[in-house]
Amino acid sequence: MSSDVKPTKGSPVKSVDMHVGEIVPGVPKKDPIIVADHVTRTFGGLTAVDVDHVEIPRNAITALIGPNGAGKTTFFNLLTGFDKPDTGKWTFMGKSLAGIPSFRVARLGQVRTFQLTKALSLLTVLDNMKLGAKGQKGENMFVALLPWLWRKQEEEIEAKAMELLARFKLDTKAEDYAASLSGGQRKLLEMARALMSDPTLVMLDEPMAGVNPALTQSLLDHILDLKTQGMTVLFVEHDMQMVRHIADWVIVMAEGKIVAEGPPDAVMSNPAVIDAYLGSHHDQDLGEDPDQEKENVNAIKELLDADDKS
Numbered sequence: 001m002s003s004d005v006k007p008t009k010g011s012p013v014k015s016v017d018m019h020v021g022e023i024v025p026g027v028p029k030k031d032p033i034i035v036a037d038h039v040t041r042t043f044g045g046l047t048a049v050d051v052d053h054v055e056i057p058r059n060a061i062t063a064l065i066g067p068n069g070a071g072k073t074t075f076f077n078l079l080t081g082f083d084k085p086d087t088g089k090w091t092f093m094g095k096s097l098a099g100i101p102s103f104r105v106a107r108l109g110q111v112r113t114f115q116l117t118k119a120l121s122l123l124t125v126l127d128n129m130k131l132g133a134k135g136q137k138g139e140n141m142f143v144a145l146l147p148w149l150w151r152k153q154e155e156e157i158e159a160k161a162m163e164l165l166a167r168f169k170l171d172t173k174a175e176d177y178a179a180s181l182s183g184g185q186r187k188l189l190e191m192a193r194a195l196m197s198d199p200t201l202v203m204l205d206e207p208m209a210g211v212n213p214a215l216t217q218s219l220l221d222h223i224l225d226l227k228t229q230g231m232t233v234l235f236v237e238h239d240m241q242m243v244r245h246i247a248d249w250v251i252v253m254a255e256g257k258i259v260a261e262g263p264p265d266a267v268m269s270n271p272a273v274i275d276a277y278l279g280s281h282h283d284q285d286l287g288e289d290p291d292q293e294k295e296n297v298n299a300i301k302e303l304l305d306a307d308d309k310s
Contacts, residue, residue, distance in 0.1 A: 012227045015060040015248040016263070023266070025258040026053035033058040033201055033232050034079065039088030041074055041256075048074045049085070050256040056201075061223070061233040063243040063264070066253035067277055072236045073115065075253065076205055080112045081105040093200065107134055109200035115209055115236075117186040121179035125170060125189060128178050129161035132196030161196065168192045168222065184215035191222060202226055204235035208242060220246065244268065252276060 020028045032055035041049040049071045056062055064072050077083035079090060081102035089098045092110050100108075119128050136157065137143050137150035144150070165171040168188045173181065181189060187207060194202055207219055224246055226233050237243055243250060243264060250267040252260040254276035260267055267273055 012224060015057070018057040018060060018249060019262075023262045025261055026055070027261065029055040029057045031058045032056060034090060034092055034234075036079070036090035037088060039075070039078060039090060040086045041071075041078060041083065042086055047256050049078060051075065051088070051258055054251065054258050054261075056232070056234055056251075057249055058232050059227070059230065060248040061227050061235070061246055062249045062251060063247035064234060064236045064251050064253065065238070065240075065243060066259075070253040070276070071256040072253050073205055074256075076112065076203060076236065080110065080203060106197060106199075109198075110203070111194045111197055111199040111201070112203035113187070113190045113194055113205060113207065115206040117183075117190050119178040119181070119186050119189055119193075121177065123178060124175050125165065125178055125181070126158070126161055126174040128189060129165060129193050129196055130157055132193040133157045133160070134197045157196075164192045164195055169218070182212065182215075184211040184219070187211055187219060188215070188222070191219075199231060201232045201234065204233065206236050206238065208237060208239050240268070 018029055018031075020030055034054075034056040036051055036054050038053075039049060039051045040047065064075070066072055074083065078085050078088075079097070081097065081100055081104070084099070089096060091097065092105070092108060095108065097105055097108075097110075120131070123131075137153055162171060162174065165174055168191070170181075170185060170188055170192065173185070178186065178189065191202075191204070191207070204223065207223065208216060211219060220242065223233060223235070247264050250261060250264050251258060252267060252270075252273050254272075259276055260270045260272045262270070
């Protein structure tokens with residue numbers, strides 16, 4: 001569902017001039033935080049990801065868009081160590097991440113959230129937050145037996161968790177079980193927990209999916225705030241209005257490949273993007289396409305119409 005949310009006053013200025021040379025799929029970036037080459041992933045006879053080359057710009061908000069089944073979440077899983085590719089390599093801040101498991105990727109400063117939230121329902125909101133902190137002394141079995149070695153750190157972790165919960169307006173829920181939160185509140189919790197590790201890159205998989213409109217603006221502001229705090233953001237999203245409002249750079253996937261990228265306004269009018277959503281014969285009846293795809297199509301048409309009128 002397309003939203004009417006817009007960046008609030010004080011939002012970070014959009015990053016520009018991040019690329020080198022002509023804007024084509026795989027265009028080099030001046031300061032990339034992730035560089036991926038020849039990354040493929042197949043399931044049986046289906047090629048889910050076939051990315052020849054892509055670079056994610058540092059200190060910017062990048063949107064990864066594309067129709068359902070384009071390979072966006074699978075690509076996310078590969079970059080974060082939750083799945084293994086058939087071929088390819090990629091680096092994060094110059095360090096190769098190929099073959100590194102997800103927990104080590106997170107320790108390096110690259111964290112992610114999920115389309116379906118992963119909060120531990122039978123733990124309190126505060127305990128969920130504490131799990132996100134790195135380097136906890138009490139996780140060592142022998143040190144755990146000596147409370148004076150980890151108690152001060154535990155107090156610092158709890159204070160940091162409460163500070164983040166207050167920022168995300170979840171501090172009143174700190175002692176509630178995570179199972180009691182709404183879908184939107186779980187999204188906020190997952191984003192807040194990701195910040196417990198002081199990440200460099202935050203990857204969000206459909207942060208607005210299933211969120212009550214009452215919380216949409218809050219989530220949008222928090223995403224923009226990540227950039228203000230010096231973090232890089234890469235997110236998957238179907239809401240074209242949101243993408244246009246907050247993204248500095250947009251990368252488009254279709255059938256596992258990168259088919260277009262560039263600034264939001266340029267991408268929205270790119271024929272390759274229109275074909276990816278509507279099909280190469282987009283003058284024909286859409287038939288039985290899913291409702292989400294029809295909404296995406298309508299959103300792109302609205303954006304193009306708005307450009308024509310302005």
